[in-house]
Amino acid sequence: MEPYLLDQAEFADNPEPRCPVVLALDTSGSMKGDPIIELNNALREFGAALKSDPLASLRVELAIVTFGNGVHAIDVKSGIPNETPGGGDTRSMMVRPKTKEVAFDAQQAFATVDQFRPPVLDAGGDTPMGEAIRRALDLIKGRKELYKQNGLDYFRPWIFLITDGRPTDRGWELAAEQVKQEENRKGVVFYAVGVEKADMNVLNRFSSNRAPLKLHGLAFGDLFQWLSKSLSVIAHSRPGEQAPLPPVGWGDIDTSHSDE
Amino acid sequence: MTAFLRMTIDLNSSPWRMAGASVRGTSHQKSGLPCQDAQGFRILQDESGPVLLIALADGAGSAAHSDQGARRAVEVALETLSAAFDPQAAEQMALEELELVSLAEPVPPETSGGAAEIFIYEAQLSETGEIQTSESHMDVEDQPEPVDVEKLDEGEIAAPVSDANNELESFILQAFGRARRALCQMADSEDIPLRDLSSTLTCAVLRPDCLIVGQLGDGAVVAQAQPGEGEEQEGELFAVTTPQRGEYANETYFLTQVGVLDKVQLHTIRRPIKALAAMSDGLLRLAMKMSSNEPHPPFFKPLFTFAATAEDPGAAAIQLEAFLNSDRVNARTDDDKSLVLVVHV
Numbered sequence: 001m002e003p004y005l006l007d008q009a010e011f012a013d014n015p016e017p018r019c020p021v022v023l024a025l026d027t028s029g030s031m032k033g034d035p036i037i038e039l040n041n042a043l044r045e046f047g048a049a050l051k052s053d054p055l056a057s058l059r060v061e062l063a064i065v066t067f068g069n070g071v072h073a074i075d076v077k078s079g080i081p082n083e084t085p086g087g088g089d090t091r092s093m094m095v096r097p098k099t100k101e102v103a104f105d106a107q108q109a110f111a112t113v114d115q116f117r118p119p120v121l122d123a124g125g126d127t128p129m130g131e132a133i134r135r136a137l138d139l140i141k142g143r144k145e146l147y148k149q150n151g152l153d154y155f156r157p158w159i160f161l162i163t164d165g166r167p168t169d170r171g172w173e174l175a176a177e178q179v180k181q182e183e184n185r186k187g188v189v190f191y192a193v194g195v196e197k198a199d200m201n202v203l204n205r206f207s208s209n210r211a212p213l214k215l216h217g218l219a220f221g222d223l224f225q226w227l228s229k230s231l232s233v234i235a236h237s238r239p240g241e242q243a244p245l246p247p248v249g250w251g252d253i254d255t256s257h258s259d260e
Numbered sequence: 261m262t263a264f265l266r267m268t269i270d271l272n273s274s275p276w277r278m279a280g281a282s283v284r285g286t287s288h289q290k291s292g293l294p295c296q297d298a299q300g301f302r303i304l305q306d307e308s309g310p311v312l313l314i315a316l317a318d319g320a321g322s323a324a325h326s327d328q329g330a331r332r333a334v335e336v337a338l339e340t341l342s343a344a345f346d347p348q349a350a351e352q353m354a355l356e357e358l359e360l361v362s363l364a365e366p367v368p369p370e371t372s373g374g375a376a377e378i379f380i381y382e383a384q385l386s387e388t389g390e391i392q393t394s395e396s397h398m399d400v401e402d403q404p405e406p407v408d409v410e411k412l413d414e415g416e417i418a419a420p421v422s423d424a425n426n427e428l429e430s431f432i433l434q435a436f437g438r439a440r441r442a443l444c445q446m447a448d449s450e451d452i453p454l455r456d457l458s459s460t461l462t463c464a465v466l467r468p469d470c471l472i473v474g475q476l477g478d479g480a481v482v483a484q485a486q487p488g489e490g491e492e493q494e495g496e497l498f499a500v501t502t503p504q505r506g507e508y509a510n511e512t513y514f515l516t517q518v519g520v521l522d523k524v525q526l527h528t529i530r531r532p533i534k535a536l537a538a539m540s541d542g543l544l545r546l547a548m549k550m551s552s553n554e555p556h557p558p559f560f561k562p563l564f565t566f567a568a569t570a571e572d573p574g575a576a577a578i579q580l581e582a583f584l585n586s587d588r589v590n591a592r593t594d595d596d597k598s599l600v601l602v603v604h605v
Binding site: 005006007008009010011012014015017150151152153154155156186234236237238239 | 287320321477478505507508509510511512514541545546547548549550551552556558559560562563565566569579580582583588592594595
């Protein structure tokens with residue numbers, strides 16, 4: 001027997017399966033001040049947490065769609081570099097970086113975690129939530145197409161919606177129906193999170209599987225820590241695994257629905 | 261049915277050299293779960309020559325008892341396939357089926373956790389070449405319809421199907437049904453949820469002139485044909501089965517799912533096989549080009565050469581285990597890994 005033959009076996013190169021996640025974030029006027037600051041901080045920590053998981057770094061792909069003064073796809077592949085602790089370029093600390101936008105294109109809008117640059121978001125304007133959801137669904141559809149064209153495997157995509165108000169655009173009910181049906185078809189996983197004065201009854205219309213969650217105060221940090229751990233679990237999961245997500249400590253299921 | 265002789269002969273007097281191993285992956289090492297892969301093989305003899313039976317099962321992720329589920333599935337698969345070469349055992353099995361058919365009631369999906377379910381399948385190949393299966397209660401006297409063959413090369417004429425291979429195909433399908441039933445019975449007697457025993461299953465019957473493989477789940481079987489007359493040295497290396505996926509990367513089929521027996525894939529290769537490898541999905545990313553389901557020759561060739569020089573399967577298994585547990589393999593996968601290598605020498 002020649003055991004050294006086993007050393008000669010060479011491995012195939014295969015691309016990693018992908019887990020696409022669209023964060024649909026409310027940047028309307030009511031988010032000005034503390035809420036948007038907390039959100040931006042949480043996004044930075046979120047990126048760092050995912051980057052510390054080598055498998056999640058290669059598998060999780062992020063896109064950010066904001067709604068406030070219109071609906072925008074945010075460039076998550078550039079922006080300020082992550083600040084190095086206790087040092088780094090003082091210039092970058094003084095100049096406020098401009099958040100860039102990209103086209104609503106499945107190629108451009110997503111960044112794998114290892115390329116992810118957390119944006120710094122501004123708040124202002126109304127709340128076109130319906131359109132944001134529609135855009136998120138389109139981006140996911142487009143991303144799945146790209147995967148199929150390139151022979152990539154993928155996990156079930158996520159849409160993660162955070163809002164502190166209610167939709168101001170007409171036809172949001174239709175968008176809610178669309179995402180609800182897509183989730184029932186197992187085409188997407190959908191989470192809705194309400195902050196402060198968010199209208200939880202409205203959010204309830206977006207899913208039949210999962211009640212919307214109400215964030216404790218402005219605990220965006222906790223929320224995104226949970227999300228990064230959950231995505232790590234998914235990225236590591238294999239067929240047949242129960243893949244339990246960590247418990248939600250950052251919010252509660254809202255039980256105060258009125259009969260509307 | 262022609263009479264078959266059944267003798268267990270040792271590997272050295274068979275035309276094959278083999279090495280097989282299953283090792284616990286680093287993920288289960290960390291979580292304290294056992295290796296959830298299982299494998300087994302038997303060598304038999306019938307009047308037309310030696311027969312090698314192989315079964316390989318991969319227990320589902322973190323399902324609590326899927327290691328037991330995988331082992332039981334392998335046991336039952338080998339027992340079922342062996343009966344194809346033992347008329348008494350085959351008759352016993354058929355009687356068992358008839359008894360269960362008369363006693364069983366259809367079970368609604370939600371309560372399938374405990375009840376035994378009976379499926380006896382006939383395989384029929386439609387004109388488009390797709391394998392279709394139909395549920396039926398098969399009498400002992402019934403012969404399955406002739407099944408067309410799978411073509412290996414463009415233009416190769418399909419030989420008329422012999423009764424013997426037909427029956428083997430039907431025994432393979434029965435192996436899946438009986439393995440599923442055994443898991444249902446185990447769930448019942450141990451009082452655990454059926455899904456805790458979830459497992460995939462691959463089984464193969466190898467003879468000097470053909471190979472028949474059944475698979476449910478995301479494992480893979482790869483084969484190398486013997487070179488034909490006047491052909492150059494090595495036959496083509498090809499994937500016999502396709503790992504089964506749902507739409508998403510972390511979904512596949514398990515024996516424990518309701519209605520899953522419809523998904524069993526059956527492949528018959530009517531050519532002499534030079535070498536064969538069966539593996540669980542832990543090795544797929546290393547061994548195959550996933551997007552096209554093609555075997556990666558630089559992975560398999562050294563392994564086949566290793567197996568060909570293996571005179572003692574026990575020692576070869578230990579070396580294979582060391583390979584599967586090596587740093588360079590573990591850098592690429594944290595899953596349990598199984599590999600069975602067979603070479604015709």
